[in-house]
Amino acid sequence: MSTMNIKKIWIVGVMLALVIFQHPNPAIHAQDDKDKSKGNTVVEGAASILESKYSSYIKEHRGKSYQGNDIVLDKPENWVTDTSLLTSNDEKAALRIKQNDEANITIQAPETASYLIGLQYSTEGDNILPTQLEMKVNGQFPFYELRNLIFESRWEVPNETLKDKYGNEIVPQPNKVKEWQEKFISDASYRSSEPFYIELQKGDNEITFRTIEGNILIQSIILASVDELSGYPEGKVVGNEFIVIEGENSTYKNDSSIRASSLYNIDLTPYSAGKRVMNYLDSDSFKKPGHKVEYEFEIEKSGYYYMGMIYRQNVKIDFPVFVNLAIDGDIPFKQYKNYPFDYTPEFTHTTIHDPEKDVDIPIYLEAGKHTISLTISLDHIKSTIEKVEQLTKEIQTLSLELTKLTGPSIDRNRDIDVEKYIPGITKQLQTWTDEMSDLYEGVKKYNPNVAEIGAFSSLNIAEKQLKSLSKNVDKLIVRKNELSTGTNSITAHLGNLLQEIINNGLAVDKLYFYQDAEDVPEKKGFMKKQLAKVERLSKSFGEQDYAIDNVNPDHLQVWVNRPRQYIEIMQQLIDEQFTPSTGIQVDISLMPDENKLILSNASGDAPDVAVGVNYALPFEIAIRGALQDLTEFDDFDEVKKRFPEGLHVPATVKNGIYALPDTMNFWVLFYRKDILDSLGLPVPDTLEQVKSYLPELQRKGMNFFYPTAGMAGLKTFASTMPIIYQNGGNFYGDTIGRTALNEEESIEGMRQLTELFTIYNMPFEVPSFYQQFRDTSLPIGISDYFMYNLILNAAPEIANTWDIALMPGIENEDGEIERWSAGGAESNVIFEDSAKKEESWEFLKWWSSTDVQIAFGNNLQTTYGKEYIWNTANIEAFEGLPWVTNHKNVILEQTEWVTEVPRVPGSYMLEREISNAYNSIVLDGANFRTAIDLASKRINRETFRKLEEFGFMKNGETIEPYPNPEFTNE
Incomplete structure (x- = not known):
């Protein structure tokens, strides 16, 4: 290269360096001048593109509320627009709205005013889940909460006492009561027990109901005014009743x-x-x-x-x-x-x-x-909850602005005048501190006798932390993680508070x-209390229920790795169905520790069957010869079809399969319908579409969540495998002798994964996707069953404003979008030393059958609640369980792409080194190829060592090739 060219390159490099380091972060200066002049107006976030909450709506419309007598519209034929939706029930006409259907009704209001609107309704069918509706008035949602309305069923408790085999009382299953109920339109999250005031215009008004879940019958509509409650009468209590x-x-x-x-x-x-x-x-x-x-x-x-x-x-x-x-x-x-x-x-x-x-x-x-x-x-803390949510959003938005200013890493050696780039930030921090203090003082009136309210300690901590930041704004850059990153951040404390105060x-x-x-x-x-304690203590030394040492050795021994609630229902089904039909007596025991199953087998104390063990554990036991190869049973191939094929991968050891899937996890796209609709963005189908959405989301103070961001240390296969497989990559070749991580397709997958954070600025550390999904700072992202259960049951305020979709994938050469994802959860095994292998196999076939899995899931959820949704791995049974119908269909379609990374000798090092490479590239800025090459060398070294340990190699020479059980649909 000529000296002239070297000089040119050196000059260009210096100029680029000056441009980069002249400002804290060049990205922020790529914004239009008008964006820069806005200061911290991005604090509005998603709020500016959604309907107002009811608390804001009512301030404008409560002025004139209806004061007349109740108006009962009890003839649906007079107000239903489409009479084909009418049905006869109990010899009286009713409007029937089926799931995903909508109905328009016309009601006449005597005057322009705010009304309470009630329905006389009945939920149709045997669905365990409550019926969900959304409601528009004259074509619009007047306020946000009308996007989700809940109409519960009524449940009757049986007047009977049920006992288990040990003589203990157990919870009976309630029965759904089929009757007409009356309920006024109100908040599905029940932050307020008051029904909504909804403004209607004088004359005809069009009301549109759409059913999101379940079917509903509506017999009457009521327009009413509120009855003010008076005080209690001054009565004299006499008598001895x-x-x-x-x-x-x-x-x-x-x-x-x-x-x-x-x-x-x-x-x-x-x-x-x-x-x-x-x-x-x-x-x-x-x-x-x-x-x-x-x-x-x-x-x-x-x-x-x-x-x-x-x-x-x-x-x-x-x-x-x-x-x-x-x-x-x-x-x-x-x-x-x-x-x-x-x-x-x-x-x-x-x-x-x-x-x-x-x-x-x-x-x-x-x-x-x-x-x-x-x-x-x-009612008394509704405003507190809403204010805490508002503060959380605003603080997260400020944190995002600071990250734009400095980049993701913190340079403690640079001084930045934060007030210059975010005008008014000092005042804003002080305002937030004052607002938190006011909130805390406001709740103290409900218990003025204590110095501190323990239930609101998280608010107190957040306030003190924010006050500390506000006193030295110049240090905010190096302390910005205290705002919304990590479990000890201010927003994390506020999130904890929200969970605590709604319990x-x-x-x-x-x-x-x-x-x-x-x-x-x-x-x-x-x-008397002391004597009762002594008596109880003496009883506790006797035989324990569902204990591994309280069994009949002639019975089939089944250890279950689940809480007692699950076991009681299992035992009930066994006693009612399995034993009468097979004659096989079963003793179910609570598993003391699944990690000790290997030791139990070595000592001769292992059960015949273990249910609900971690999906990765069967390999560790089977490779040591302690599990039964299920392929040796004649009808295994038929039973195997009950489950997604990819879920058999972790239990495949050489040419055998040593476990049946019990439950499955699933990874899908979570998205806020309200946010994407407002931005005019369709649900992304591919990873490229996701990338194209990021500029628009980030301009609004929002972003996309990828699962590695929710894993503080080890990035598990569930987060690193999908993009590699979607690019056609594999982790091993025909045998597991050497990893394929440094081959072209796998390298491309790792590159795309890491560039989501190094180039596209997705957040690389998210303490709670659940919380940020609720507050809209992360309105879209990929997560699993546990997030689904949490959002479904612990975020009622956003119900019906979110949905799930298939995992965004990568289009292959044939135009098909590959959506590979993990799905391993829990498995069931039979031990090699069991003297009852045929009986054990009969039990596993029965337990994993469609009818039994549906019965178990229904009983579990009816008795213990919606949080106990049973994620069976039996696909046909999954279809029959009480999941939200639209969500169920998405999950079932995603299971067609479910697989797992094989569990083989040394695979734990594969998972660890992929995680280490990711962290080096994303967090430490390491060279991409260097990180991958180093990971590959370490993986191969450990694989060789484990192959020698288990007798597949000796002195570096292969004795028996270990086949690669990786699964694809090719």
């Missing part, structure tokens, strides 16, 4: 999972020192806002009564749980609305009390049958109505 209601014996509930439970506590009734008896309403099930439980009781003599309760509220430290108390379906007076049940770690007697007058509240009850219901409410667990031992305080039961004395 005492009516007790056991908390565990509820009559109805609006969620099938609200249930009784058992405690060994002598103060609770009934009580047994040796057996589990249901003796209180479980606070782990009665905890969500809107949860309602109802009891029937009878009054023999009309008169005034006091209402008392024995309860425990040990969830919200130093802060009450609020409950709406209703008699015969109505809240009788304002003191029964949002009644506070104070924090108490032990079961405590209380009488419904008026703190202003410091008197117990009397209520008049006529002789006869009545109902009392308890509904959990968030309202309330345990109920008894409710009672009484007239004479002498009749109220007292707690047991100290000596």
Whole structure:
């Protein structure tokens, strides 16, 4: 090369360096001048492209609310636009809206005003899930919350006692009640127990309902005004009547999972020192806002009564749980609305009390049958929740602006005048600090007797942390991770707070109505409690239920790696179905530790069957000769078809298969429908489309989540494998002797993976995709079953505003989009030393069959709630389980692309070194090829060592080639 050319290159390099280092980050200066002049207006984020929340809407429309008598529109033929949607039910016409259908109705309002709109409805079919609707008024969503409305079913608790094989009471399955119910349009998240005021124009108004999940029948529509509650009457309580209601014996509930439970506590009734008896309403099930439980009781003599309760509220430290108390379906007076049940770690007697007058509240009850219901409410902290969410969004947006300013890494040796680039930042930090302080002071009024509210400690921590940052803004650049990165960041503390304050667990031992305080039961004395503890201790030394040492050696021994709730349902199905049809007696035991299965086999203590072990574990046991090769059973090939073929890869050892999949994970695209619709972006089908969306998302203060960002240390195969496989790559050749990581297709996959972060600026560390998906800073990303369960059940405020789609893939030469993803979860195995291999195989065939998996999943979810969605690996059974229908279809289609990286000698090093290479390239800026080559050398070295250990190599020479079980659809 000539000296002249060298000089030119050197000059160009210097000029580029000057351009780069003249400003903190060239990316921010690529923005238009108008963007720079906006300062921190990006704090608005997604809020500017969505409808306003109801809290904003009502400020404008509450002025004129309807004050007339209720208007009941009970003839659907008069207001249904499409009469083909009418059906006859109970000899009366009703509007039927099936899933994914919509119906337009026309209702006439007597005047322009805000109305409460109620429906007389019935949910159709046996679906466990509540019916979901969205509602438009005159073609628009007046406010955001109308995108998701919930209409629950009513569940009846059977009046029977069920026991397991050990004589312990177990939770009975509730029955869905088919009846007409009345409900006014209200917040699906139940942050407010008040129905919505919705403005209607005088004359005809078009209401559009669309069913998202389930089918619904609507018989009547009601336009109403609110009835203001008055105070309680000044009645005199006389007499000696005492009516007790056991908390565990509820009559109805609006969620099938609200249930009784058992405690060994002598103060609770009934009580047994040796057996589990249901003796209180479980606070782990009665905890969500809107949860309602109802009891029937009878009054023999009309008169005034006091209402008392024995309860425990040990969830919200130093802060009450609020409950709406209703008699015969109505809240009788304002003191029964949002009644506070104070924090108490032990079961405590209380009488419904008026703190202003410091008197117990009397209520008049006529002789006869009545109902009392308890509904959990968030009315008093609704505004606090919304403010915390707003602060979280704004702080995350500021964090994004700082990252744009400095880049992802922190240079502690550079000083940047932050105020110059983000005008007003100092004032903004101080404002946020003041707002947090005001929030904390606002909630202290509900318990002024304590210095600090334990339930809001996360808010206190966040405020102090923010105050520290606001005092020295110049250090904000080096401390920017304290805003929204990591588990100790301000937004992480605010996210924790949101989770804590919507958990309202309330345990109920008894409710009672009484007239004479002498009749109220007292707690047991100290000596009785001590004697009860001694008795309980002595009973605990006996045989333990579902323990591995409490079995009949003649029975089939099955160890299950799941909680007791699952085992009780399994045992019930076995006793009702498997044993009567096969004659095989089964003892189910709680697995003490799945990692000790290898040791159990070596000591001769292994079971016949193990259920629910981690999908990677069978290889570790089988390679040591301790598991039965299932391919030796004649009908294995038929049973194998029940599952996605790729799920058999981890259990393949040489030419055998040593486990059946039990459950499966799935990785799909999560996206906010409201955000993509507002931006005019279709759901991305390929990774290239995702990349093309990033500039638009990032301009709005948003981004895309890729799974490696949610893994703080090791990046597992589930996050690194998909793009490699989608590019046609593999990890091994025909045998596993050398890794194929440094071959062309695999290298291209790794390059595309790392460039998502080094070039396209996806966030490389995300403490909580769940939280940022909710607040729209990450409105789209790839995640799995656990995220799905969390969003579905712990984010009711965004229900029906999000959806899932197939994982964005890479188009191959034939024009097909490859969407390979992981799916391994849990597996079932038979041990080689079992003397009952045929019986064990019969059990696994029965347990994995379609009918049994559907029955188990239905029983589990009905009894314990929507969070217990059963992710069976049996594809046909999965189709029959109560998942959201549209989501189920996406998941089933994605399973066609499910596979796993093979578990072979040394594969743990493959996973570790791919992760190390990723971290070196993305976080440390290492040379791409150098990192891959180094990883390949380390993988090969460890593979050779493990092949020698297991006898496939000796002194570097191959004795027996170890075949590669990697699976593709080619």
